[in-house]
Amino acid sequence: MTMLAVRTVWTGFTGGPGYTNLYFDGGDDPDDCMDAVEDFFQSAGVVVAGQITMNVEGSGFLVDEATGIASGTWASTGGDRPVTGGGSGAYMGPAGVCVTWRTASLINGRIVKGRTFLVPAASSICEADGSISNSLRTTVLSAAAALATNSTVTFGVWHRPSLSPAGPGSFEPVINASVSDQIAVLRSRRS
Numbered sequence: 001m002t003m004l005a006v007r008t009v010w011t012g013f014t015g016g017p018g019y020t021n022l023y024f025d026g027g028d029d030p031d032d033c034m035d036a037v038e039d040f041f042q043s044a045g046v047v048v049a050g051q052i053t054m055n056v057e058g059s060g061f062l063v064d065e066a067t068g069i070a071s072g073t074w075a076s077t078g079g080d081r082p083v084t085g086g087g088s089g090a091y092m093g094p095a096g097v098c099v100t101w102r103t104a105s106l107i108n109g110r111i112v113k114g115r116t117f118l119v120p121a122a123s124s125i126c127e128a129d130g131s132i133s134n135s136l137r138t139t140v141l142s143a144a145a146a147l148a149t150n151s152t153v154t155f156g157v158w159h160r161p162s163l164s165p166a167g168p169g170s171f172e173p174v175i176n177a178s179v180s181d182q183i184a185v186l187r188s189r190r191s
Helices: 030-047 134-148
Strands: 002-011 018-025 053-056 059-064 070-075 081-084 095-107 110-118 155-159 170-179
Touching: 002 030, 002 070, 018 030, 018 110, 018 170, 030 053, 030 081, 030 095, 030 110, 030 134, 095 134, 095 155, 110 155, 110 170, 134 170
Parallel strands: none
Antiparallel strands: 002 018, 002 053, 002 059, 018 155, 053 081, 059 070, 095 110, 095 170, 155 170
16 A cells, blocks of 8 residues: 655744654545544644744655655645644743554554654643643644544554564554643754
């Protein structure tokens, strides 16, 4: 199966740019996929610092789910779609909100999940005890649920190919999402 990868580039902060890759069924219309991603960031972006821009790119790659190798390209009719964060105050560096995407699939005895980090978040999202404001958390959860249950496109998590035991990658449709009330810290991967 082919997946349609929609990339969002985050700018406006020290250490940037940042990237978010969201995957859809390769048969979905690219403009519908972009609409879904833009809607998610417009709503969930209420926790992102106001000086941050999340640019949903208007073109990208079709990716083979088994290998992760690009097998083609796609382009929307409208081009890039920039979304500005809606939070107030300074941003919190590598800290923010984490959305966990859940699937109904088991691979190697584990449920396949994915994560999207909304980082850097605005400092104003925290309660006095350091947790995320319940009303903002509810807004992000509603945005995530809308993307997970979108009837126009099939949003999913890409499970990378595994080495032990050896197995191909797979695209697993998302069925729901959760958002913790605790601040998440995004750390970069190291080679």
